[in-house]
Amino acid sequence: MSDILLAVRDLKVHFPVRSAGWRGAHCHLKALDGVSFDVRAGESLGVVGESGCGKSTLARALLQLIPPTAGQVLWLGEDIAGLGDRAMRPRRRGLQIVFQDPLASLDPRMTVGDIIGEPLRVFQPELKPDQIRHRVETLMGTVGLLPHMINRYPHEFSGGQCQRIGIARAIVLQPKLVVCDEPVSALDVSIQAQIINLLMALQRQMGLALIFISHDLSIVRHLSHRVMVLYLGRVMELGHRDGLYRNPLHPYTRALLSAVPIPDPDLERARQRVTLTGDLPSPLAPPTGCVFRTRCPMADRRCEEHTPLLEPAGPGRQVACHHWRRNADT
Amino acid sequence: MIRSSPPAVELQHDIKGRSLWQDAVRRLARNRAAVASMIVLAVIALLAVFAPMLSPHPYDEIYWDRIQMPPDFANGHWFGTDSNGRDLFVRTLYGARVSLMVGVLATAVSLVIGVIYGAVAGFVGGRVDDIMMRLVDILYALPFMFFVILLMVMFGRNIFLIFVALGAVEWLTMARIVRGQTLSIKHRPFIEAAHACGVTRTGIIFRHIIPNVLGPVIVYVTLTVPQVIMTESFISFLGLGVQEPLTSWGVLIAEGARLMEAAPWLLVFPATLLALTLFAFNFIGDGLRDALDPKDR
Numbered sequence: 206m207s208d209i210l211l212a213v214r215d216l217k218v219h220f221p222v223r224s225a226g227w228r229g230a231h232c233h234l235k236a237l238d239g240v241s242f243d244v245r246a247g248e249s250l251g252v253v254g255e256s257g258c259g260k261s262t263l264a265r266a267l268l269q270l271i272p273p274t275a276g277q278v279l280w281l282g283e284d285i286a287g288l289g290d291r292a293m294r295p296r297r298r299g300l301q302i303v304f305q306d307p308l309a310s311l312d313p314r315m316t317v318g319d320i321i322g323e324p325l326r327v328f329q330p331e332l333k334p335d336q337i338r339h340r341v342e343t344l345m346g347t348v349g350l351l352p353h354m355i356n357r358y359p360h361e362f363s364g365g366q367c368q369r370i371g372i373a374r375a376i377v378l379q380p381k382l383v384v385c386d387e388p389v390s391a392l393d394v395s396i397q398a399q400i401i402n403l404l405m406a407l408q409r410q411m412g413l414a415l416i417f418i419s420h421d422l423s424i425v426r427h428l429s430h431r432v433m434v435l436y437l438g439r440v441m442e443l444g445h446r447d448g449l450y451r452n453p454l455h456p457y458t459r460a461l462l463s464a465v466p467i468p469d470p471d472l473e474r475a476r477q478r479v480t481l482t483g484d485l486p487s488p489l490a491p492p493t494g495c496v497f498r499t500r501c502p503m504a505d506r507r508c509e510e511h512t513p514l515l516e517p518a519g520p521g522r523q524v525a526c527h528h529w530r531r532n533a534d535t
Numbered sequence: 536m537i538r539s540s541p542p543a544v545e546l547q548h549d550i551k552g553r554s555l556w557q558d559a560v561r562r563l564a565r566n567r568a569a570v571a572s573m574i575v576l577a578v579i580a581l582l583a584v585f586a587p588m589l590s591p592h593p594y595d596e597i598y599w600d601r602i603q604m605p606p607d608f609a610n611g612h613w614f615g616t617d618s619n620g621r622d623l624f625v626r627t628l629y630g631a632r633v634s635l636m637v638g639v640l641a642t643a644v645s646l647v648i649g650v651i652y653g654a655v656a657g658f659v660g661g662r663v664d665d666i667m668m669r670l671v672d673i674l675y676a677l678p679f680m681f682f683v684i685l686l687m688v689m690f691g692r693n694i695f696l697i698f699v700a701l702g703a704v705e706w707l708t709m710a711r712i713v714r715g716q717t718l719s720i721k722h723r724p725f726i727e728a729a730h731a732c733g734v735t736r737t738g739i740i741f742r743h744i745i746p747n748v749l750g751p752v753i754v755y756v757t758l759t760v761p762q763v764i765m766t767e768s769f770i771s772f773l774g775l776g777v778q779e780p781l782t783s784w785g786v787l788i789a790e791g792a793r794l795m796e797a798a799p800w801l802l803v804f805p806a807t808l809l810a811l812t813l814f815a816f817n818f819i820g821d822g823l824r825d826a827l828d829p830k831d832r
């Protein structure tokens with residue numbers, strides 16, 4: 206398929222950790238352990254999971270802000286995993302990121318105009334200052350900021366406005382794919398909706414592909430075409446939004462979804478709750494076999510001994526669970 | 536509401552943002568001690584610059600008939616004369632020129648070297664950082680006075696040598712401060728964001744790191760200038776500083792201290808000016824620290 210922008214194959218990011226004590230033994234924190242997925246042009250892929258499941262690491266590893274330990278990141282068919290700064294630079298034009306903390310991701314000593322214009326200065330050094338200014342002002346209008354604020358500094362803006370600045374900076378080069386790393390989790394609920402709608406509008410206008418990382422399942426449902434569920438750095442389930450939300454196959458997905466309130470009171474009363482017991486196991490010592498087995502209501506001997514592989518489960522659907530068939534069509 | 540809302544025309548123009556620097560200047564302007572100190576320094580600096588026009592006496596003319604005279608307004612020797620019969624007022628202000636120039640230039644040298652060195656070491660990190668900072672440690676351990684005396688003996692007494700020697704020593708602390716600050720901001724998301732935007736490492740250091748570490752650096756600068764002046768005075772006090780008939784505060788104070796009992800004015804005037812200058816710099820440094828970091832009071 207030619208419209209695949211980004212193909213990730215068996216991506217691993219391990220951080221070396223030295224345990225305490227004299228000559229502490231080296232072990233590895235497996236932040237991401239064999240993640241594979243594709244992103245097509247113009248689509249949005251939601252990535253959900255609890256905090257600590259490797260979502261932010263995934264965002265950074267895709268952009269080579271953290272060098273992956275193993276695996277491939279194929280950007281437009283070309284492996285960019287582990288590319289150096291210089292080799293990576295031209296590719297950054299098409300691959301941008303919006304960060305979680307809106308204010309902290311803006312340089313406090315720069316004006317909004319300088320912040321949004323920075324990628325232009327890097328990639329189009331031939332532009333004159335007033336051309337850059339013109340583009341920045343136009344873009345500020347597009348993302349819902351008043352263009353005459355161009356000389357203001359980040360600390361003079363609210364969180365939502367700062368995130369608009371961050372979005373403007375990410376799209377100023379007209380990228381093909383924007384990775385959004387929990388872009389709204391630091392914002393008030395009322396403002397979250399505005400930012401989500403802005404992202405969706407931009408996606409429509411510019412044909413952007415989005416990777417939208419969040420722990421909030423209702424937001425992901427709102428704007429994703431496909432959804433990927435991560436747990437302890439591994440893909441648990443991947444599928445089209447409607448199929449996945451209507452009929453979650455993986456016990457973890459079921460548990461996550463059952464925690465989300467359903468707006469319809471009848472359905473809300475009728476549904477069964479699958480509650481997650483226990484805490485997220487330490488990623489330093491993940492459980493053997495299936496990583497989810499310590500909290501899974503369906504776990505048995507097989508789950509303890511064999512790691513389930515991601516297997517196809519219907520069109521566009523993949524699940525990593527030995528017993529997913531029991532959850533099918535219930 | 537007595538004042539009406541701002542006129543609508545204003546919306547047509549760009550709103551001028553207030554940078555963190557402007558906020559800091561505003562806070563500094565409210566600090567009385569700092570403002571007074573800046574005025575004092577400005578007056579001393581102006582006097583030093585216009586010294587020759589203020590007094591009828593040249594700084595190196597020897598009045599054989601007026602040796603070691605107390606202050607006297609009638610003949611224009613406002614601060615008296617020294618043991619060689621030269622006018623002390625003009626000499627003190629010429630001393631101010633040398634002392635302030637040494638202070639500012641040596642600090643500027645240390646600023647440029649220290650900031651770039653520290654920012655590079657901190658940002659690049661790893662082995663490069665290790666090597667760069669070990670070098671600083673080694674230079675730190677060298678006995679500074681020995682180094683200066685050696686230079687003086689080898690190249691003769693020369694005012695530029697003093698700049699070099701002082702600048703070469705002062706940048707070490709600057710580099711350490713800047714490195715520490717750099718380490719504390721290099722993992723902040725805006726640096727990562729710049730990286731994601733394709734800014735080069737050099738670009739990140741000069742456009743993002745250095746402007747953001749400048750706050751503590753400026754405070755340190757205002758404390759380095761008096762330190763350099765003191766060191767220069769000390770070197771001159773030892774007789775290794777500037778060459779006669781040129782003078783500096785250190786030289787004047789050395790001579791004044793020698794003749795303290797016979798001619799106290801020889802000590803009082805230069806020492807007062809030196810003390811005033813040092814105080815002023817310290818007050819400004821204090822004010823700047825408060826102004827730049829309002830949370831950390």
Ligand code: SF4
Nearest residue numbers: 495498501508526527
């Ligand atoms: S493989 Fe077993 S433990 Fe893992 S999710 Fe499926 S049923 Fe639960």
